[in-house]
Amino acid sequence: MDMVDPSGRSVAASKALAKRPASLTGVVVGLLDNSKPNARALLDGVGQALRERFGAREIRLWDKPGSSRAAATEVLDDIAAACDVALTASAD
Amino acid sequence: MVLGTDEFRPLASVQASAHGLPDLPVVTVAHPIGGIAEALIRRKAEPIVDEVARALTAAPTASGDLFRGEAPGVHGAPEDLDDFQAWIMERGWGDGLPAIPATPARIGRMLTATERAPADVVAVLAPRLGEATVERIAANAVLAGALPEHFPVILAAVEAVADPAFNLQAVQTTTHPCSPLVIVNGPIVRRLGINAGGNALGQGTRANAVIGRALRLVLQNIGGARPGREDRATQGHPGKYSYCVAENEAGSPWEPLSVERGFEPSASTVTVCGSEAPHNVNDHGSTTALGIATTVAGTAAIVGHNNVYLGGELLLGLGPEHAVTAASSGWKKEDFKRAVWERSQLPLSRFTAENLARFAAIHPETFRDRAPDALVPMTRDWRDMMVIVTGGAGKHSVVIPTFGMTRSVTRRVGG
Numbered sequence: 001m002d003m004v005d006p007s008g009r010s011v012a013a014s015k016a017l018a019k020r021p022a023s024l025t026g027v028v029v030g031l032l033d034n035s036k037p038n039a040r041a042l043l044d045g046v047g048q049a050l051r052e053r054f055g056a057r058e059i060r061l062w063d064k065p066g067s068s069r070a071a072a073t074e075v076l077d078d079i080a081a082a083c084d085v086a087l088t089a090s091a092d
Numbered sequence: 093m094v095l096g097t098d099e100f101r102p103l104a105s106v107q108a109s110a111h112g113l114p115d116l117p118v119v120t121v122a123h124p125i126g127g128i129a130e131a132l133i134r135r136k137a138e139p140i141v142d143e144v145a146r147a148l149t150a151a152p153t154a155s156g157d158l159f160r161g162e163a164p165g166v167h168g169a170p171e172d173l174d175d176f177q178a179w180i181m182e183r184g185w186g187d188g189l190p191a192i193p194a195t196p197a198r199i200g201r202m203l204t205a206t207e208r209a210p211a212d213v214v215a216v217l218a219p220r221l222g223e224a225t226v227e228r229i230a231a232n233a234v235l236a237g238a239l240p241e242h243f244p245v246i247l248a249a250v251e252a253v254a255d256p257a258f259n260l261q262a263v264q265t266t267t268h269p270c271s272p273l274v275i276v277n278g279p280i281v282r283r284l285g286i287n288a289g290g291n292a293l294g295q296g297t298r299a300n301a302v303i304g305r306a307l308r309l310v311l312q313n314i315g316g317a318r319p320g321r322e323d324r325a326t327q328g329h330p331g332k333y334s335y336c337v338a339e340n341e342a343g344s345p346w347e348p349l350s351v352e353r354g355f356e357p358s359a360s361t362v363t364v365c366g367s368e369a370p371h372n373v374n375d376h377g378s379t380t381a382l383g384i385a386t387t388v389a390g391t392a393a394i395v396g397h398n399n400v401y402l403g404g405e406l407l408l409g410l411g412p413e414h415a416v417t418a419a420s421s422g423w424k425k426e427d428f429k430r431a432v433w434e435r436s437q438l439p440l441s442r443f444t445a446e447n448l449a450r451f452a453a454i455h456p457e458t459f460r461d462r463a464p465d466a467l468v469p470m471t472r473d474w475r476d477m478m479v480i481v482t483g484g485a486g487k488h489s490v491v492i493p494t495f496g497m498t499r500s501v502t503r504r505v506g507g
Contacts, residue, residue, distance in 0.1 A: 001176075003169035004194045006185050006235060006313040008228035012221045015112035017152035024145055037126040037450060038133050045137030046095065046144055054145050066402070066454065068262035068497035085148040090096035090104045090118075092126045092267065 021084055025055035030083030032075075036067045036092040043089055067092070093147045095140075097123035102321040103219070103265055110221045110316075117147035169193060185235070185313050187305065187333055194231040202230040205240035206247060214247055215254030218261035220316025224250050228314055229306075236306035236334075241284055242299060245362055246306045248503045249274050252364040253311070257499040263366040264317035268398055269329040270495035272311070273367040273407070274304055274336040275480060277350035278360030280505055281338040288338035290484030293331075293370055293409075304334030307364075329369035337482050343412030344481035345419030352425070353502045360505040365407055365478070366498035368397065370490035375414065381421035384414045384489075385428055389435035391491045392470050395442050401451040401459070402496030403472045408432060409490040411483040425479050433474035437467035 021027050029050055031043040040061075047059035062079055064071045079086050094104045098120040108116035121136040170176050176193055180186040192198065203210055203226065210227035217224050226247070233246050253260050253272050263270055276286050287297035295301070317323040325332070341348045350361040375387040388408060399406050408429075410418070418428050440448065441464040452459040458468055471477060478500065483489075494500075 001169045001171050001193055002166045002196055003180075004166055004196060004199055004227070004231045005164040006194055006228060006231040006309065007164070007316070008223050008225060008314055009164075010110065010221050010316070011216055011223050012110045013112045014114075017113055017115060020149050020151060023149055029148075035453075038128065038130065039125065041130045041133040042095065042121065042125050042137055045134045046141055049137065049141040050145060050148075053141065066497060068259060068266065068402075068495075070261075086093075087144065087148070088094055090094050090100055090107070092097070092100075092124060 023054070024050055024085070026057045027084035028058045028060060028082060029056045030079040030086040031059060031061045032071060032079065032086065032088035033061060033063050034067050034089040035064050036089065039089040039092075043087065046087065093117040093119065093144070095144065096120050097125060099123035100324065103324055106219055106316060106322050110219055115152055119143050119147055166196065180235070184318055185309075187309060187312070189305075189333065191235040192237050194234040198234045199227060199230045202233055202238070202240050202243050203227070205243040208247070214250050217250075217254060217311065217315035219265050219322050220314070222314035222316055224254070224310060224314045229310055232309040232313055233302075233306040236302050236309050237298075238302040238306045242303050242306070244506045245274075245276060245280065245284070245303050246310075248362045248505045248507070249303070249307045249364055250310055252362055252501040252503040253307070255501040258364060258366065258501050259498045260315070262497050263495055264311060264315055265322055265324055266495060267324050267326045268495050269325050269327055269332070269368055270366040270498070271329065271332040271335050272307060272364040273331065273492065274307060275349060275363040275365060276303075276336065276338040276360070277341065277348045277363070278355075278505070279358065280360035281341070286336070286338040288340040288482055289343075292337050292340070292482045292484070293490065300336045300338075301334050304331075304336035307336075308332060308334060331367070331369055335367065337409070339480045340412050340482050340484075343415070345416055346425040346479070346481065349478070349480050350502065355502070355504065361502050362505060363500050363502040365405070365492075365500040366495040367407060368493045370409065370492050373414075373489040373491060374487065375489070376487040379417060381418040381423040381428065382431065384418050385431035386435055388414075388489055388491065389432045392432060393436040393438050395438060397470075397493035398496030399471050399476075399493050400468060401447075401454055403455070403476070404494050404496040404498055405476045405478050405500055406471050406494060407478045407480070407492040407500075409480050409482045409492060411486055411489045412481055413485065413487055414489045415481045429477040429479055430474045433469060433471065433477050436470045439465045440468060441465065443468070
């Protein structure tokens with residue numbers, strides 16, 4: 001029996017991931033808090049270790065307006081302009 | 093790169109793919125991070141730092157397991173109906189109940205109910221960014237047991253959930269139990285026999301069952317919110333199988349929801365509302381509007397729903413007898429909304445200190461630096477109390493909190 005696929009295609013367009021620096025020494029790390037409880041604490045902990053153990057120069061933090069809302073385009077542009085690498089939180 | 097908890101890895105991965113980045117590194121700690129002491133969070137951060145540093149410095153690999161191009165078409169499915177049920181469950185396309193095979197012939201019959209072309213894209217559905225063409229929606233409608241006459245309502249509901257105001261991405265992937273409740277108004281209710289009377293939210297009417305179920309299967313299969321994977325509901329609720337009701341316009345003393353929202357009385361509409369399960373309101377005693385509003389408000393006044401701190405709408409589904417009692421006191425619908433809003437407020441002292449700290453960051457006007465007896469409304473504004481009349485004889489109504497970060501959306505059927 002023939003059965004039509006009920007899922008169809010996704011319109012997701014493929015993009016390239018950003019180039020990575022060879023090491024974290026001297027880089028600026030951007031952290032995007034998803035505003036879930038304790039996300040800030042987890043990001044802070046990771047950020048601090050990246051500075052102390054891997055020589056990151058600066059850790060900068062941004063917020064989302066709520067865990068159920070996407071980050072504003074300006075925020076993403078800011079992060080891209082100000083940071084060498086970026087780390088975002090998901091889940092709770 | 094993304095930092096999450098292990099429970100949420102599947103969601104992070106599908107999210108990355110939907111944004112075109114299937115190879116985006118995801119590093120996880122053991123779930124959860126919420127609801128535990130901050131010192132423990134620091135301890136969870138320590139062991140992953142090396143992995144994070146690697147992900148931020150290693151050259152990304154291009155795998156390209158991102159699916160694009162032609163949609164998969166037709167599969168060879170088992171002829172035997174019992175085997176067929178196992179076959180669709182293995183593929184993740186079922187909901188656990190028996191389904192009707194979506195054969196090209198059945199889909200062809202479904203398509204006769206619309207003038208839209210099979211390849212027309214009705215909506216793009218999160219989180220997978222699945223393309224909901226008329227034909228693929230029809231495939232899910234067939235699986236759900238819908239008849240062609242139900243199809244225009246299903247198409248309008250799919251259009252409605254894709255409205256940005258509905259925030260489908262979050263509704264589909266949240267841990268909250270919400271599911272889109274489809275509320276149908278207008279002449280199509282009688283024409284299709286959609287139940288607005290006794291047991292309107294319960295079992296026993298084909299139209300309600302298959303319309304709600306078709307939307308759910310569309311959201312699961314095209315939208316890609318698979319239970320326990322991208323659909324992160326902690327428990328969910330039984331309405332996630334199917335959640336469709338009609339407004340009892342004949343039994344209502346007030347204008348229907350569709351007219352309240354600017355449609356003419358002869359229009360047929362669907363309204364989708366990202367809803368919890370119904371909470372019952374038993375009031376066999378009150379004989380005045382104020383009495384009914386007081387009991388409804390008592391059921392709405394709880395500290396543990398989303399609306400109290402996230403905002404959004406709270407849906408009141410009045411039984412026709414409660415609505416008539418309220419209208420007999422001379423109250424209009426907006427009087428009822430306002431009274432429930434005013435009488436459902438709770439003092440700040442009912443909330444825990446940890447929650448107050450969290451809520452204050454989200455909505456400082458209500459939660460920051462206020463006295464313990466300061467009152468907290470259940471929605472930001474009284475107009476966020478939605479009212480419909482539904483159900484049959486009896487002295488019961490329902491209160492249905494919503495996801496909060498969502499607004500209900502109304503669309504004309506066949507529009």
